[in-house]
Structures are given as structure tokens and as C-alpha cells.
Amino acid sequence: MSFWFWHGLRKGIQSTRYPARAENTPGVSPGRPVNTDFSTVEEAQLAAEICPTDAIVAHGKSTYVNPGKCVHCQLCLHSLQSPMNWETGYEWTRLPADGKEALPFPASFAKSMHIMVVDAGDCGACLHEVKQLNNPLYNMHRLGFFLTATPRTADLLLVVGPVSENMRGPLLKTWEAMPTTRKVMAVGGCAIAGGVFGKSFMCACGVSAVLPVDFEVPGNPPPPLAILHGLLVVAGRKSLNSPRPISEGRP
Amino acid sequence: MATHSSPIAGGNIAGLADLTGMIVERFGDQVAQLRAGANFILTLSVGQPSALPTLAQFLFWEHGCLFGGITAEEHSNHWQIHYTFLLPGSGWIDVEFSMALETKTLPSIVTEVHAADWHEREIEDLFGIHFENHPRLGDFVLHDQIWHEGIDPMRKTFSAERPQLERKVDLEWQPLLVVGDPGSFAMPVGPVYEGGIGESLHFLLETVGEDVIRAAPRLFYNYRAVEKIAEGRSIPDALLLAERFAATSAFAHSLAFCLAAERIAAVEAPPRAAALRVLLAELERLRHHAGAIAAICESTALAVAAAQASIIEEQLLRASCVFTDHRYLFGLNTPGGLNRDFELEQCKTLLATVDKAESDLRILERRLRLSSSFLDRLEDVGVVIGESARDLNLVGPIGRASAQHCDLRRACSYSGYGRLAFDVPCETEGDGYARLRILFAEATQSARLIHQVADTLEGGPVRVAYEVNHAGAALGWTEAPRGAALHWLRVDERGIVERYRAITPSFNNWLGFHVAAENFAFQDFPIILATFGLSATECDR
Numbered sequence: 001m002s003f004w005f006w007h008g009l010r011k012g013i014q015s016t017r018y019p020a021r022a023e024n025t026p027g028v029s030p031g032r033p034v035n036t037d038f039s040t041v042e043e044a045q046l047a048a049e050i051c052p053t054d055a056i057v058a059h060g061k062s063t064y065v066n067p068g069k070c071v072h073c074q075l076c077l078h079s080l081q082s083p084m085n086w087e088t089g090y091e092w093t094r095l096p097a098d099g100k101e102a103l104p105f106p107a108s109f110a111k112s113m114h115i116m117v118v119d120a121g122d123c124g125a126c127l128h129e130v131k132q133l134n135n136p137l138y139n140m141h142r143l144g145f146f147l148t149a150t151p152r153t154a155d156l157l158l159v160v161g162p163v164s165e166n167m168r169g170p171l172l173k174t175w176e177a178m179p180t181t182r183k184v185m186a187v188g189g190c191a192i193a194g195g196v197f198g199k200s201f202m203c204a205c206g207v208s209a210v211l212p213v214d215f216e217v218p219g220n221p222p223p224p225l226a227i228l229h230g231l232l233v234v235a236g237r238k239s240l241n242s243p244r245p246i247s248e249g250r251p
Numbered sequence: 252m253a254t255h256s257s258p259i260a261g262g263n264i265a266g267l268a269d270l271t272g273m274i275v276e277r278f279g280d281q282v283a284q285l286r287a288g289a290n291f292i293l294t295l296s297v298g299q300p301s302a303l304p305t306l307a308q309f310l311f312w313e314h315g316c317l318f319g320g321i322t323a324e325e326h327s328n329h330w331q332i333h334y335t336f337l338l339p340g341s342g343w344i345d346v347e348f349s350m351a352l353e354t355k356t357l358p359s360i361v362t363e364v365h366a367a368d369w370h371e372r373e374i375e376d377l378f379g380i381h382f383e384n385h386p387r388l389g390d391f392v393l394h395d396q397i398w399h400e401g402i403d404p405m406r407k408t409f410s411a412e413r414p415q416l417e418r419k420v421d422l423e424w425q426p427l428l429v430v431g432d433p434g435s436f437a438m439p440v441g442p443v444y445e446g447g448i449g450e451s452l453h454f455l456l457e458t459v460g461e462d463v464i465r466a467a468p469r470l471f472y473n474y475r476a477v478e479k480i481a482e483g484r485s486i487p488d489a490l491l492l493a494e495r496f497a498a499t500s501a502f503a504h505s506l507a508f509c510l511a512a513e514r515i516a517a518v519e520a521p522p523r524a525a526a527l528r529v530l531l532a533e534l535e536r537l538r539h540h541a542g543a544i545a546a547i548c549e550s551t552a553l554a555v556a557a558a559q560a561s562i563i564e565e566q567l568l569r570a571s572c573v574f575t576d577h578r579y580l581f582g583l584n585t586p587g588g589l590n591r592d593f594e595l596e597q598c599k600t601l602l603a604t605v606d607k608a609e610s611d612l613r614i615l616e617r618r619l620r621l622s623s624s625f626l627d628r629l630e631d632v633g634v635v636i637g638e639s640a641r642d643l644n645l646v647g648p649i650g651r652a653s654a655q656h657c658d659l660r661r662a663c664s665y666s667g668y669g670r671l672a673f674d675v676p677c678e679t680e681g682d683g684y685a686r687l688r689i690l691f692a693e694a695t696q697s698a699r700l701i702h703q704v705a706d707t708l709e710g711g712p713v714r715v716a717y718e719v720n721h722a723g724a725a726l727g728w729t730e731a732p733r734g735a736a737l738h739w740l741r742v743d744e745r746g747i748v749e750r751y752r753a754i755t756p757s758f759n760n761w762l763g764f765h766v767a768a769e770n771f772a773f774q775d776f777p778i779i780l781a782t783f784g785l786s787a788t789e790c791d792r
Contacts, residue, residue, distance in 0.1 A: 003618065003621070004555040004556065005555070007555060008558070026569065027568070027569025027573040027578070028572075030572050030578055031576070052487065052488060071581075072581055072582060073491065073581065073582040074577065074581070074583075075582065077576065078582075078591040117448055118451075119449075120451070121475050121788075122450075123496055123497060123788055124450065124499040125498030127450065128499060128542075128579075129578075132568075134561075135558065135562060136562055137565050162475065164474055166393075166394055166473070167451055167473065169397065170442050170472070174443055195495065196492055197475050197477075197480065200475075200479070200480050201404065201410075201413060201476070202411075202479075202480075203476075221498070223578060
């Protein structure tokens with residue numbers, strides 16, 4: 001059995017250097033469409049029309065993307081004659097669209113933050129990406145982020161999924177059981193705007209319909225590094241993607 | 252240690268001609284019509300409801316058919332209920348029964364085919380059809396402490412958009428406890444547990460102290476009514492739902508949906524697309540199995556092995572992202588083929604990662620076999636004997652660890668699997684270790700399939716024009732990483748979805764979880780859970 005010890009040692013340190021250095025290994029992020037200037041009005045119209053969730057809005061020759069609505073179907077990348085511009089990064093954390101000015105935690109939280117995760121009707125992808133933060137390649141423990149099993153000791157509530165009706169009660173109970181320095185982070189397109197599920201008798205169309213949300217991490221699903229960026233923003237160790245998201249609907 | 256089975260289970264399966272003859276002989280006056288069609292090799296229209304249980308018993312037990320599921324459809328003036336069975340090696344059999352909308356009772360087939368249990372409970376909860384002689388109906392998808400009975404959301408008269416705010420809920424509702432010994436109590440786990448990193452589901456561990464006597468899962472916390480909200484959407488919009496209700500096997504489900512849509516329009520994906528679909532489906536299986544192995548190692552607290560397996564999984568996620576621009580293979584399938592083509596160089600890069608992952612998994616397996624304390628925790632834990640697995644119709648790696656050979660890639664080939672060489676690993680012990688061995692063996696076979704496809708990839712288009720201009724219904728099926736997935740799709744002449752039904756492997760297998768979780772020590776619970784490797788969200792839809 002001691003061979004596990006040697007086997008582990010021989011592998012050496014595998015963790016990413018992020019946030020000290022940018023992580024550029026291929027495949028860590030799928031990227032996402034960004035605001036694009038086309039050469040004709042028609043091209044911009046086509047890009048807006050192909051988007052199944054109206055995440056792309058055309059305005060003259062330009063298109064504007066609302067990342068919260070994007071479900072990453074890739075149609076605007078692969079099915080257009082002139083595709084949308086594509087961003088390769090992962091520092092996407094933003095404030096919610098309601099205009100509330102959320103502040104990160106005070107400096108005393110910067111080195112240790114306890115996270116409570118709630119799966120509120122998630123498809124499994126966002127939750128899986130959160131789980132990846134525990135693997136040696138991301139290893140969020142090295143940054144002082146810990147998952148906690150009880151809401152009583154949790155600082156941050158990380159919610160994935162559009163909030164299904166059957167999970168609304170457990171989600172609220174978890175939130176109420178947390179100490180009031182709490183922050184709420186909605187992770188993934190479904191948690192932000194309902195994703196492909198939208199509003200129905202069973203889906204609340206996002207966490208903000210149930211709880212006050214402080215930070216949003218767009219993506220479908222956001223890759224582990226995007227979620228890690230979100231955690232660093234909440235802890236006050238990284239800055240937001242942009243001070244204000246592009247307004248919903250109209251540019 | 253692993254035995255490789257022949258593709259078709261059992262030796263007592265009569266051919267189709269024999270089967271038809273026997274049905275005519277035994278059920279002559281009760282089966283109104285017998286016909287073959289594009290969808291099913293055999294459709295049996297049943298005239299008398301009383302014939303349903305005996306016919307189901309005949310097909311499932313006497314003829315070794317496998318149970319697919321039950322699909323209820325509401326038409327303008329009648330109900331149509333489909334009982335789907337698989338004749339391995341031949342194809343799907345549809346037992347169809349129609350009744351007037353006012354009739355809302357049916358004889359239950361559960362007394363004959365236990366695997367139909369949850370299907371009937373689901374239909375009762377969502378459609379309001381009562382099943383006579385079913386031992387336990389009521390609280391299932393719609394939890395009784397937040398929804399009252401009689402809502403029936405799948406009825407056409409129910410609007411999915413309107414929030415149901417007025418509810419007369421049962422505040423006295425209590426979960427059903429079975430163990431009545433003095434001093435026994437139930438320990439609740441979930442729906443938020445493990446720091447929330449586990450999917451939302453609830454367990455009642457009934458115990459008298461150290462040992463858990465019974466553990467019953469309560470699911471559907473993640474129920475998003477996918478089947479309901481798909482109605483009224485166009486096929487591409489409904490595909491988004493099929494792909495995203497269970498993202499850890501997104502490709503398998505979107506493929507099953509596309510195969511159904513293609514069958515309705517009588518369109519077939521071009522050979523290059525079919526081959527690439529196999530490659531992508533196997534990539535997903537390989538990645539899923541690496542993740543499942545990591546979860547098993549983690550459940551036994553073997554930290555280094557868990558870390559190594561999760562590194563393999565992450566490398567495969569990254570390779571998927573480099574290859575397809577998405578870590579979970581979203582946005583690739585489309586009715587008529589694939590949304591995009593891949594270049595030879597890309598395939599070569601992918602193959603290098605797949606080879607590396609496969610050899611790393613082999614090394615990991617060798618080391619795990621030498622770790623006696625790890626094996627002690629898996630062996631004879633969570634045992635599902637072959638008879639139980641057959642009785643409950645367990646599918647996928649869990650079924651194959653309990654001597655159920657069925658693999659849809661073989662038993663009812665699709666997308667060109669019939670032309671490829673691969674083994675279907677099978678074990679007989681049915682314990683946690685057997686399930687782990689199956690995962691490793693299947694990962695090897697997936698890598699083998701990816702190689703075969705990449706080596707023999709033909710040129711040509713990856714997509715054909717797709718248009719629906721007539722009403723129709725069809726069944727699509729795939730062997731998803733967790734087992735058989737069936738997608739039933741009915742569209743009108745404009746291509747708008749009228750009924751969409753997804754029967755998922757997790758839905759099938761959660762039914763059998765309680766068999767594995769009987770009389771065990773508390774500390775074995777996470778291990779049983781991990782070796783089952785089921786997804787709650789895939790079950791809930």
C-alpha cells in the first residue's frame with residue numbers, strides 16, 4: 001500500500017498557477033461569443049436570429065451578447081458564414097443585472113472562505129465543474145477555499161441550476177441557516193436566467209427570483225477556472241469582469 | 252477475471268416469427284392487431300385491458316424480452332399507452348393500448364413485471380391515470396408536502412407557463428417507513444448533503460443502531476418538467492432540452508433524440524456523421540467512466556487514486572474541449588447529422604489523449620488490485636444478485652455487473668455500431684468490485700472503438716438537409732454511459748413537438764438501488780452510492 005505514497009510524490013505538483021499566472025492550457029475554457037462588429041447589417045441580423053435563447057441582439061452592423069442568456073449551443077460559431085467573435089478567457093464573473101452594487105467580503109475573508117453548494121435543479125454540468133475544483137489540477141484548497149457540509153459555518157452560498165420548485169424550500173432553508181455575512185453566487189446560465197428551461201410551473205427562471213444574488217458566473221457550464229475566478233472575486237482578491245453587464249435586451 | 256459475453260443474452264429467445272405465432276395462439280382474441288412498422292419490429296394493439304399483465308408477463312419472463320418503459324400519450328379524444336419491450340438482437344416491440352379519455356383506470360403490470368413500478372407511479376402522478384393493484388401510488392414526482400394530488404401537469408389542459416401558486420398541500424404528510432422493530436428510527440440524508448456537492452436527492456436510512464436495514468431514495472428534487480415544457484417547441488428547441496437535462500451524458504441523450512427525429516422524417520445521417528457520432532459517444536463514455544472510477548476511489552478515502560483518476564477525467568474534459576469547443580460535447584448533434592466537421596489533425600490530437608488516458612487507467616487498475624484495504628471495502632458490498640437485476644431490469648454497467656448482458660449497441664445496433672468490433676464486458680458477482688471492474692473494462696473498449704472509428708473514417712458531408720413535413724412519432728435509443736436511454740418523440744405536420752418522453756438509465760436503475768442498500772454498515776453507504784454511480788438529475792428530468 002505504501003506505493004500510493006511514492007506514486008503520488010512522483011507525479012509532482014500538477015496544480016495550475018492561476019491566479020498568480022494566467023492558465024492557458026488548451027481546453028481549460030470553451031470560451032464564449034462576444035460583441036461583434038459585422039460588415040453588413042444582414043450579417044448582424046443573421047447572428048441574432050440563429051441564437052435560440054435571444055442572447056445575441058443586433059443593433060445596426062453590431063451585435064451585443066448577453067452572456068447570462070448564452071447556452072453555448074455554438075450555432076453562432078459553426079453555423080454562420082461570418083461567425084461571431086470568440087473570447088478564449090475565463091474571467092467572466094459579473095454583478096447581477098438589477099444594478100445592485102455588491103461588495104466583496106472584507107479583507108478578513110481573503111485567506112479563508114467556506115462554501116456551501118446547493119444543486120437547485122442543475123443538469124449536472126455546473127455541479128461537475130464545481131467538483132473539478134477539488135481535483136489536483138485546480139485544487140482550490142491551496143487558495144483557502146473550502147466546501148463545508150453545514151450552512152452554519154458557510155460564508156458563501158454557491159447555487160447551480162434554475163431553482164426547481166421541489167428545491168426552492170431546501171434552498172431557502174439553507175440560505176436562512178447561514179450567518180448573515182453571507183454572499184450568494186449564481187453559477188451558470190440556468191442559475192442566472194433559467195437557461196433552456198425558462199420560466200414554468202416547475203422552474204423559477206434563476207436564483208434571483210428566490211434569493212438576492214450578489215455575484216454571477218455566466219457560462220453553460222462555466223469552466224472550473226471561471227468559477228475559481230468568481231470565488232476570488234467574492235473573497236476580494238480579483239476584480240470583476242466588467243463593472244456593469246450589458247443591459248438585458250437593449251444595448 | 253472479466254468474462255466477455257456473447258452479444259445476445261439468454262438462449263431461449265425465439266425469433267420474431269415464432270413469437271408472433273405464439274402470441275396469436277395464446278392471446279388470439281385479446282390482441283386486436285399485430286403489425287410490423289418502421290419503428291417497431293412488432294406492434295401489438297391490445298383490445299382488452301385485462302390482457303396487459305399476462306401479455307407483459309409472457310414477453311418479459313417467458314420470452315426473455317427486456318423492459319423498455321411505459322409511455323402515456325394524451326390524444327384529442329383518447330389515451331394511448333405504449334409498453335415498450337426489447338427483443339434482444341431483433342428490435343423493439345410496442346404493446347399499445349387505447350382507451351377513452353374519461354376512462355382513467357388501467358390494470359397494473361407491476362405484479363408481473365416489477366421493473367414497471369416507477370413508470371406507473373410517474374404516470375399516475377403526472378397524468379392522473381390510476382393503476383389497479385399497484386402497491387404504492389401517490390407521492391412520487393410531485394412531492395406531497397408541496398403539491399396536492401390531482402394536479403396532473405402532463406395533461407394537455409394544464410398550462411406549463413402558469414405558476415401553480417394555490418396549493419392545498421398535505422401538511423401531515425410523512426414518509427413511508429418499513430422497519431417497525433422496537434427502537435428503530437430513520438436518519439434523513441439530503442436533499443442538500445456532502446456540502447451540496449452531491450446531486451439533490453433524499454435518503455431515509457432506516458436503522459436500529461449501527462446497521463442500516465433499508466435505504467430508500469426520494470428523487471425528483473431536480474424535476475424541471477422537461478417532457479412538459481418540450482411540448483409546443485420546435486425540434487431544434489426541444490433538442491436543447493434533451494441535451495441539457497443531464498449534461499454528464501449530454502451527447503448520448505441528444506443522439507437518441509436526433510435518431511428519433513431522423514426516423515420521423517425518414518432521414519439518415521451520412522456515414523461520416525454516423526461514425527463521428529460513435530467516436531464522440533465513446534469519448535463521453537470514457538470520460539464518464541474515468542469520473543465514476545474517481546468517485547469510487549474517493550468514497551473509500553483512497554486519496555491518491557482518486558486524485559489520479561480525476562486528473563485523467565479532467566484531461567479528457569480538456570481534450571473534448573479542444574476537439575469540439577465544449578467540455579461536455581454540447582451543440583454537436585443536430586437532426587440530420589452533426590453541426591460541424593472535424594479535421595484529421597484534430598482527430599490525431601484527440602487519439603493521443605485517449606491513448607494516454609486509457610494506459611493511465613490500466614496502470615491505476617493494476618495498482619487498485621494490489622490495494623487490499625481498498626478491495627475489502629468494495630467486495631461483497633452493495634450486492635445485487637443476477638435474479639434481482641433481471642427482475643428490476645437493471646441496465647448499463649450496473650446490470651452488466653450482475654450478469655445482465657444487455658448493451659443496446661449490440662442488442663439493437665444504431666449509428667453503425669453493428670459494424671464495429673468491441674466486447675461487452677460482463678460480470679456475475681454483482682458487488683461493488685464487479686461494478687468497478689466493468690467500468691475499467693468498458694473504458695478500454697471505448698478507447699478501442701474510438702481508434703477503430705478514427706482509422707476507418709470516410710470522407711463526405713456530416714449533415715443532410717432535415718425537414719419534417721408530416722406528423723409522426725418515433726423511438727430513438729442509445730446506450731448512454733449509465734445504460735439504455737430511450738427517447739420517444741411525436742411531432743405534428745409543422746414539426747412541433749406534441750409528446751416527448753425520455754426514459755433514462757438512472758430512472759431505471761434507481762429503482763434497484765434499495766436492493767443493494769440493505770443491511771449494511773453506515774460507513775458503506777457512500778461506497779454503495781458511488782459504485783452505483785447514478786445521476787439524480789438524469790432520473791428527474
